[in-house]
Amino acid sequence: MKHIKPAEVKAGMFIHGFVGSWFDHPFWRKKFLLVDQGDVLKIRASNVSAVIIDSERGAAPAEPEPPTVATTxxxxxxxxxxxxxxxxxxxxxxxxxxxxxxxxxxxxxxxxxxxxxxxxxxxxxxxxxxxxxxxxxxxxxxxxxxxxxxxxxxxxxxxxxxxxxxxxxxxxxxxxxxxxxxxxxxxxxxxxxxxxxxxxxxxxxxxxxxxxxxxxxxxxxxxxxxxxxxxxxxxxxxxxxxxxxxxxxxxxxxxxxxxxxxxxxxxxxxxxxxxxxxxxxxxxxxxxxxxxxxxxxxxxxxxxxxxxxxxxxxxxxxxxxxxxxLGLYPAGGLVRLNDHRLALVVDNCAQDPAGVRVLPFYCTSRLQELTPEEITVVPDRGVQILGTERPEFWHFEEWSRMRNTILSKAAPLSAAA
Ligand SMILES: [Fe+2]
Ligand SMILES: [Fe+2]
Missing domain, CATH: 1.10.3210.10 (Hypothetical protein af1432)
Structure with a gap:
């Protein structure tokens, strides 16, 4: 028996079970030979965390991909x-x-x-x-x-x-x-x-x-x-x-x-x-x-x-x-702050090379737009950047246009956070 990710499932494998609640997948039976390509796609799209494969009764999972970019x-x-x-x-x-x-x-x-x-x-x-x-x-x-x-x-x-x-x-x-x-x-x-x-x-x-x-x-x-x-x-x-x-x-x-x-x-x-x-x-x-x-x-x-x-x-x-x-944030990128705000990166701070000027424009806890007001984030002091975010994840599909709107709405630099 092997546990594999839903994305690794292929036709010809024997499904022994799913890891996750039955809400997470559309199959009423748990043990079956996977033949239909439609079923493969359903499993890949499901929310189960892993699929249990019986490699004696069906195809074995592929060898894992090499771990680093350097060895592809x-x-x-x-x-x-x-x-x-x-x-x-x-x-x-x-x-x-x-x-x-x-x-x-x-x-x-x-x-x-x-x-x-x-x-x-x-x-x-x-x-x-x-x-x-x-x-x-x-x-x-x-x-x-x-x-x-x-x-x-x-x-x-x-x-x-x-x-x-x-x-x-x-x-x-x-x-x-x-x-x-x-x-x-x-x-x-x-x-x-x-x-x-x-x-x-x-x-x-x-x-x-x-x-x-x-x-x-x-x-x-x-x-x-x-x-x-x-x-x-x-x-x-x-x-x-x-x-x-x-x-x-x-x-x-x-x-x-x-x-x-x-x-x-x-x-x-x-x-x-x-x-x-x-x-x-x-x-x-x-x-x-x-x-x-x-x-x-x-x-x-x-x-x-x-x-x-x-x-x-x-x-x-x-x-x-x-x-x-480099541990830097590119200008024009999207970042999440530790106070539940999303912000647009504007540039480095001229006075402090470690500082980053950002425009917070969205509150993720209240799901609410904010009036963008520029702040400078400095390591180990006040508000911090948790990391970069993908605009698509937040459904900011037209990110480049959205960036321009945020910049045009922005108020001038206020006190450092
Ligand atoms: Fe060069
Ligand atoms: Fe060169």
Missing amino acids: PDYQRKAVLVTSRYASSRPLPRKTSFRQETRRAVRIVEKSKQQVGAMFESARLGQAVKLPEVLPLIDEIRESVERNSKALISLVQLKTKDEYTYMHSLAVCTLMINFARKLDLDDETIRSMGVAGLLHDLGKMAVPQMILDKTERLTADEMTTIRSHPERGHALIGNNRDIPDIARDVCLHHHEKMDGSGYPFGLKGSEISMAARMGAICDVYDAVTSNRPYKDPWTPCTALGRMMQWEGHFDERLMQVFINS
Whole structure:
């Protein structure tokens, strides 16, 4: 006998019973061979919590799906080869506070800037990347993220024009490590993901600095040169056996898009590996939240809100995991507060990076609309966000139109909650 979910029921199975009250399913008999497809659909739509199957008298349930997103067949294309050479022997540290970790993270950034700068300069001169020299740095970043992920992630967001390429590489490395942890990937893969983040734009070392720094519109030729950086980076890595295959893959494919409109190959959906999809998300997120000579940075909240709306660019499931890995709420999203209110996320709070500005507009206990009035939610003080909600669950079918209505009805910012 096996207990399975109603959704896993198939024709040919022998039903031995249902878990739940008889109100929850439409069958007066409990034991029968399931032949009719209509009956299959009725069971799948029923409210029973489980179905008991006799696999000796009928078909056996299918093997369970692999547990994590990382192991689905979709992502096994261009399988990433990881060997124990990339395993770290250092034990993982304990959690610390944001303030405590920020002090250490400042030192890590200072040290990394010099090391990554030197590595990129030698690549510019055509010398091979000496990975063993960089691996201790990857481990320090991983350890900092383990102690408190927000400290280093917020530090690497700040960069000046001169150090952009190095700091961007450091930022993508940190984001990739943090992202990979959230996917429950093993330590070796997490470390290789860090290397991938650090080296993803290595090919920019083969692009003239003048083009990289240009603030005016690029000519068609300059654009072609810039767009050659994934292939140039891949060529720079070449046969360097120190570099994990994940890094090779991310270097070459981090500008591919899910709908096939990316470059250099216009790969689509499952043709792009999980690591490259992750690289694409971290790369764009860091680019749009950074200060650039030609544009103001977007706040993390706005960036995530906008990136979610770019259809066909990113892997949507991975995008959700990425947002969770940052512990942020995207602008335009729906959240539930701990005082039974639903609220629209407006943006980060300018004064407090941990604060989120929201517009509560609906009371779930009284089932009543409220006049939206903006409040700032700050961790561990006053009203708190319990989590994100799906608009469809609350029958807010036209969520984008509804958002505009809420914003237009909103009163200006009142006191912090
Ligand atoms: Fe790039
Ligand atoms: Fe990049």
